[in-house]
Amino acid sequence: MDETVKPLRIPAQMSVYADKHNISHLVQNLVSSLVIDLPDDPIFYLINLLQRSCVDVPRVMLLGPPAVGKHTVATKLSAELRAVHVTTKSLLQDQSELSVLTEQDPPDELLVRLVPQRLKEVDCFNRGWVLEGFPQTRLQALRLQQAGVLPEHVVILEAPDDVLLERSRGQLVDPLTGDVYHQTFIWPTDDTIAQRLERGRGLSEKQLLADLKCYHSEVTGLRSAYQNVLKVISGDQPHADVYQQVLAFVRTRHRSRTPRILLLGPPGSGKSHQARLLSEKYKMVDVCCGRLLRSVAAEGSDLGAEIQPYLDDGRPIPDTLVLQVLEERLSRVDCSCRGWILHGFPCDLQQAQSLLESQHQPNRVFFLELTDDVCLDRTTLRATDPVSGQRFHAVTRPAPSAEVHNRLQTRPKDRTDTVTRRLKQYRVRSSALQSVFPDAVHIDADQNPHSVFEVLESQLTTD
Incomplete structure (x- = not known):
C-alpha cells in the first residue's frame, strides 16, 4: 500500500x-x-429509474384483523395519493387456475409470487402502491422482502375483538362501487347510495373468530418484520380520525442523513444524559461544548492557552474562540461520517446565528422543556463522588453507602444561587433561540428519561 x-x-x-x-x-x-x-x-437502468422519478412514490402496506376497516382506509388513501390500490382479491381475479377455489384461502406461494410481480408493473412503478391486507404472516413478510418489496410505510389497524364482531354483523356494501359501510360506524352522506346498500357477504361469526385467532398469533411477527417503518393505529375511533392519522403518517418521509443534532434546554433538562444515550446507541459523537473547551485547554496548545485564563477566572469564553474550537472538532472525520450531538452551545441569539452561518448547521434541533422548580430539584440535589467520578442525586439516585455519601461534593454550577441565575438567563434567551430554530421539536423533559429518548428517536429520520 x-x-x-x-x-x-x-x-x-x-x-x-x-x-x-x-x-x-x-x-x-x-x-x-x-x-x-x-x-x-x-x-x-439507473438512468431510466431517475427519469421515471420513482424515488418518492408511496409504498404503503395497510394491515390488520378482519373488519377493522382496512379496505375503506386503503381505498380513500390510494385515491388521495393517486397510488394503485392492490388487494389479494384484485391479484387473483385473472388467475384462472384459482377459479375452483371458493371459500378457502389461496396458496401462500402464489400470493408471494403475484405481489412482487404486480408491484413492479409500470403503474405501480410510476405512481406507487397501497397494498391492503397482505402479508398476513412474518414468513410472508420475509419472502416479500427477499423479492424486493420494501414498503416505506406500514400501518397496522387494531381494535378489540368485540368491536370487530359488531362491525362484521352490521356490514353493508354498495353493489355499484364495492365500498363498505356500516349502520353505526360509517354511513354514506349521499341518500342515493344509502338506499341501494345491501347486506354484506362477510365472514360467518365462526370464521371471523378463527381468523382473529390466527391474526393474533401472527401479528407480533409482522410487527417485528416491519418495526422500522411501522405505525400501529387504533381502529376503534371515528373513521375520519383513523384516516387522518394514517394519512399524516404516510406523508412523513424517512430520510437517510448524517445526523447533526442540537439539544437545547434549561440546566437540569437532561441534555447530557440524552446525548450520551444517542451516542451509545447510534455511535454519534457526543460534543459537549463545556467539556470540549476544558479538554482543549488541558492539551496545552496555543488555542488552549488562550482559553485557560477564562476558565481559571470563571469568565465567559469569547464566541470567536468557542466557534474556532467547535469548527475544528466538528470537521473531524468521525463527526463527518457518524454525525454528532451538540449541547451546551449556542446559549444566545448571536451564537445561534453564528452556528447557522457556519458549515455545521444542525439538521435536527430539540428543545427539552422543563419548569424552573423541576430544574432546581434536579440540579441542586445532585453531587459528585470525587473518587469514582459518578454523579448521584439525593432523591432519584442516592449514594450507595454512608462512606460515599460523606465524600460527595456539589459542583459550584449546581448551587442554588448559580442555578437560579442560569435559569433566568435561559428564560430570557430562549425565545430568541426559538426564533432562530422555528422548526425545532419541543419535548416534555419532565418524564422518564427513556420516554424522552423514545421521542427523540422517533424524530431522527422523518421530515
Whole structure:
C-alpha cells in the first residue's frame, strides 16, 4: 500500500449539501433497486429509474384483523395519493387456475409470487402502491422482502375483538362501487347510495373468530418484520380520525442523513444524559461544548492557552474562540461520517446565528422543556463522588453507602444561587433561540428519561 496516499476526508459541507438535496436517500434507493433487480445494463437502468422519478412514490402496506376497516382506509388513501390500490382479491381475479377455489384461502406461494410481480408493473412503478391486507404472516413478510418489496410505510389497524364482531354483523356494501359501510360506524352522506346498500357477504361469526385467532398469533411477527417503518393505529375511533392519522403518517418521509443534532434546554433538562444515550446507541459523537473547551485547554496548545485564563477566572469564553474550537472538532472525520450531538452551545441569539452561518448547521434541533422548580430539584440535589467520578442525586439516585455519601461534593454550577441565575438567563434567551430554530421539536423533559429518548428517536429520520 502506498503510504504517501492521504486518507479520504469528507468535507463538512458535503453532509449539508446531501441533506438539502436528499442525496443519501436518493443513493440508497438507487443502490437497493440495483441490487434487487440485477439489470443487465446497470447504467441504462439507473438512468431510466431517475427519469421515471420513482424515488418518492408511496409504498404503503395497510394491515390488520378482519373488519377493522382496512379496505375503506386503503381505498380513500390510494385515491388521495393517486397510488394503485392492490388487494389479494384484485391479484387473483385473472388467475384462472384459482377459479375452483371458493371459500378457502389461496396458496401462500402464489400470493408471494403475484405481489412482487404486480408491484413492479409500470403503474405501480410510476405512481406507487397501497397494498391492503397482505402479508398476513412474518414468513410472508420475509419472502416479500427477499423479492424486493420494501414498503416505506406500514400501518397496522387494531381494535378489540368485540368491536370487530359488531362491525362484521352490521356490514353493508354498495353493489355499484364495492365500498363498505356500516349502520353505526360509517354511513354514506349521499341518500342515493344509502338506499341501494345491501347486506354484506362477510365472514360467518365462526370464521371471523378463527381468523382473529390466527391474526393474533401472527401479528407480533409482522410487527417485528416491519418495526422500522411501522405505525400501529387504533381502529376503534371515528373513521375520519383513523384516516387522518394514517394519512399524516404516510406523508412523513424517512430520510437517510448524517445526523447533526442540537439539544437545547434549561440546566437540569437532561441534555447530557440524552446525548450520551444517542451516542451509545447510534455511535454519534457526543460534543459537549463545556467539556470540549476544558479538554482543549488541558492539551496545552496555543488555542488552549488562550482559553485557560477564562476558565481559571470563571469568565465567559469569547464566541470567536468557542466557534474556532467547535469548527475544528466538528470537521473531524468521525463527526463527518457518524454525525454528532451538540449541547451546551449556542446559549444566545448571536451564537445561534453564528452556528447557522457556519458549515455545521444542525439538521435536527430539540428543545427539552422543563419548569424552573423541576430544574432546581434536579440540579441542586445532585453531587459528585470525587473518587469514582459518578454523579448521584439525593432523591432519584442516592449514594450507595454512608462512606460515599460523606465524600460527595456539589459542583459550584449546581448551587442554588448559580442555578437560579442560569435559569433566568435561559428564560430570557430562549425565545430568541426559538426564533432562530422555528422548526425545532419541543419535548416534555419532565418524564422518564427513556420516554424522552423514545421521542427523540422517533424524530431522527422523518421530515
